Amino acid sequence: MNVKVIAFDADDTLWVNEPYFRDTEEKFCSMFGEYLSQHNIERELLQTEIKNLSLYGYGIKGFTLSMIEAAINITSGRLSTEATERILALGKEMLNRPVELLEDVEQVLQALQPHYRLVVATKGDLLDQERKLKKSGLAHYFHHIEIMSEKDEASYQKLIRHLDIQPQELVMIGNSLKSDILPVLQIGGHAIHVPYHTTWIHEMIDSQVEHENFKSVDRIQEVLPYLLSNN
Amino acid sequence: MNVKVIAFDADDTLWVNEPYFRDTEEKFCSMFGEYLSQHNIERELLQTEIKNLSLYGYGIKGFTLSMIEAAINITSGRLSTEATERILALGKEMLNRPVELLEDVEQVLQALQPHYRLVVATKGDLLDQERKLKKSGLAHYFHHIEIMSEKDEASYQKLIRHLDIQPQELVMIGNSLKSDILPVLQIGGHAIHVPYHTTWIHEMIDSQVEHENFKSVDRIQEVLPYLLSNN
Numbered sequence: 001m002n003v004k005v006i007a008f009d010a011d012d013t014l015w016v017n018e019p020y021f022r023d024t025e026e027k028f029c030s031m032f033g034e035y036l037s038q039h040n041i042e043r044e045l046l047q048t049e050i051k052n053l054s055l056y057g058y059g060i061k062g063f064t065l066s067m068i069e070a071a072i073n074i075t076s077g078r079l080s081t082e083a084t085e086r087i088l089a090l091g092k093e094m095l096n097r098p099v100e101l102l103e104d105v106e107q108v109l110q111a112l113q114p115h116y117r118l119v120v121a122t123k124g125d126l127l128d129q130e131r132k133l134k135k136s137g138l139a140h141y142f143h144h145i146e147i148m149s150e151k152d153e154a155s156y157q158k159l160i161r162h163l164d165i166q167p168q169e170l171v172m173i174g175n176s177l178k179s180d181i182l183p184v185l186q187i188g189g190h191a192i193h194v195p196y197h198t199t200w201i202h203e204m205i206d207s208q209v210e211h212e213n214f215k216s217v218d219r220i221q222e223v224l225p226y227l228l229s230n231n
Numbered sequence: 232m233n234v235k236v237i238a239f240d241a242d243d244t245l246w247v248n249e250p251y252f253r254d255t256e257e258k259f260c261s262m263f264g265e266y267l268s269q270h271n272i273e274r275e276l277l278q279t280e281i282k283n284l285s286l287y288g289y290g291i292k293g294f295t296l297s298m299i300e301a302a303i304n305i306t307s308g309r310l311s312t313e314a315t316e317r318i319l320a321l322g323k324e325m326l327n328r329p330v331e332l333l334e335d336v337e338q339v340l341q342a343l344q345p346h347y348r349l350v351v352a353t354k355g356d357l358l359d360q361e362r363k364l365k366k367s368g369l370a371h372y373f374h375h376i377e378i379m380s381e382k383d384e385a386s387y388q389k390l391i392r393h394l395d396i397q398p399q400e401l402v403m404i405g406n407s408l409k410s411d412i413l414p415v416l417q418i419g420g421h422a423i424h425v426p427y428h429t430t431w432i433h434e435m436i437d438s439q440v441e442h443e444n445f446k447s448v449d450r451i452q453e454v455l456p457y458l459l460s461n462n
Contacts, residue, residue, distance in 0.1 A: 055326050057358030061292040068299065069319055072312055081303055081310045088300055095286050126357045127288030127380040149358040 003190065004165050006112055006227065007146075009174030010122035010129060012196040013220070015136055016100040019198050021063065024090050028067055031083055032074045045070040050202060057149050059125030064091030095128060099135040102196075104221040109141040111224055119144040121159060121172065123151050123179070151179035153187050160187070168213075173223060176203045185211045194220050234421065235396050237343055237458065238377075240405030241353035241360060243427040244451070246367055247331040250429050252294065255321050259298055262314055263305045276301040281433060288380050290356030295322030326359060330366040333427075335452040340372040342455055350375040352390060352403065354382055354410070382410035384418050391418070399444075404454060407434045416442045425451050 011017030029041045036044070048070040049063065056062025067087045071079050112118060120142050122129050129147050133139050144163065148155040160167055167188035174180025175196040182205070184191040193209070193216040209216075217223060242248030260272045267275070279301040280294065287293030298318045303310050343349060351373050353360050360378050364370050375394065379386040391398055398419035405411025406427040413436070415422040424440070424447040440447075448454060 055323060056292060057356070061287060061296060061356075065292060065295060065319065065322070068315065072316055072319075075312070077312045077316075079312045079315060081306070081308045084299065084310060084315055085303055085308075088296065088303075091296070092286060125288070125292075126378060130380050147357060149361050 001190070002169060003116065003171050003227070004169040005117045005119055005143075005163050005171070007119045007121040007159070007170060007172045009172070009176065009180045010120050010132065011124065012175045012198070013102070013173060013180070013194060014105050014120070014138065015102060015132065018196065018200055020094055020097055021200065022198060024063075024067075024094055027090060028071075028087070031086060032071065035074050035076075041070075041074055044074055046201065048073070053202075057125075058123045059128055060091055060094045061125055061128075063094075064088065067091070095131075099132050101136060101138070102220065104219065106138065108220050108224060109138060112227060113141055115228065117143045117163070119146060119159075119163065121146045121148065121151070121156075121174075121180075123148050151176075151183060153183045156183050156187050156189065160189075171227065173220070175199065177209060178203050178205045181209060181214065185209070185213055189213065191215075192217060192223055192226075194218075194223070232421070233400060234347065234402050234458070235400040236348045236350055236374075236394050236402070238350045238352040238390070238401060238403045239340075240403070240407065240411045241351050241363065242355065243406045243429070244333070244404060244411070244425060245336050245351070245369065246333060246363065249427065249431055251325055251328055252431065253429060255294075255298075255325055258321060259302075259318070262317060263302065266305050266307075272301075272305055275305055277432065279304070284433075288356075289354045290359055291322055291325045292356055292359075294325075295319065298322070326362075330363050332367060332369070333451065335450065337369065339451050339455060340369060343458060344372055346459065348374045348394070350377060350390075350394065352377045352379065352382070352387075352405075352411075354379050382407075382414060384414045387414050387418055387420065391420075402458065404451070406430065408440055409434050409436045412440060412445065416440070416444055420444065422446075423448060423454055423457075425449075425454070 008014055029038045032041050048066045052062060052066050056065060068084060071083060071087060118141055126147050133145060146159050160170060170189040172180055172184040172189060173192045173194060175194055177193060181191040181193050190213040239245055260269045263272055279297045283297050299315060302314060302318060349372050357378050364376060377390050391401060401420040403411055403415040403420060404423045404425060406425055408424060412422040412424050421444040
């Protein structure tokens, strides 16, 4: 293995993200309990999000717009101004949340930085991801930040060209098999899966991954013996 | 002049943008004529946008959220669901609009491409700007697309490092003195201003620009004799 660059997913790999969406979803559900069951509210919201994904992309602003749209449907067009205001406030709360680093992330970056170029490869709103990286205090570990509108093979190929490396010189570390692992293996890179306890249903895949360039670990610090012994 | 890279602003330099915001603002104003004068509606909307800019950044999704927030204030908390729906629809219409190239843009890119590396340097929503570039049919002219959360000196310095050039090897072409011209001159680059008839008030500056690396032209094809004679 002749790895030059280690790319980290950000949300739910470096810091907490999905639980904040779940918190907000719970608050959203509790606003409309008189109209529908929690299950049906969640379903309506998810369907609205997925319908809008190609237009809005990932991130909190699109999520907020989808919450408002879903709320209009949930209330059969009787959405109160107070509820609309509350949804806008929920979105702003999410944007303003402090960044909570996941366990051992900083030690892992510290240990790897002398040996590899480290980059962040994430999707979501541009400004929001930049702000989180700044708030995280981790920015100085990274050589480059790539914010992608979609984490597919084409985006990883672009990243590789940009970094001026071969696919097999990249290791991607992340929590989403669909976004962080499969497209990277597909283009010839290495990938390490660090599962997180909460995953958005849209990121879930059914299949098991088996590939010679693939590894799965339970906690992020387990990448160290693997990546440092091969260095 | 030893220029290697020519960077183009996108919105209102390569294609129509600000008039679409103005159209939408007009439609927004006409929805709330019973509450406030057009002037006061516009003022409320602008104030809301500027207040939210540091949180939402530039782009249509943040604009749509600000329209909803402004509408709540304009109606003193009596915003109807129909009006909220209409605002969401206005946002989606903007995201779905076809891309309308400005006059002579393609000829200019064609003429410059054999001589320079061409890049796009724009702000706004990541997915939306990528989609517009794709729809424009211009993507193949560009070596690199930089989507920035803010067009300030630090962002242009990052672009220059990324392109592996010296500041004086860059020419930036754009319609906003504040975003496309001043920060580029400040870091030692060249800048050509191509004014557009409609400019967002937040992008306007009072002062006149005088600088040895600065040029202003009335129409984009006027950059050609200047850039090709120096090549």
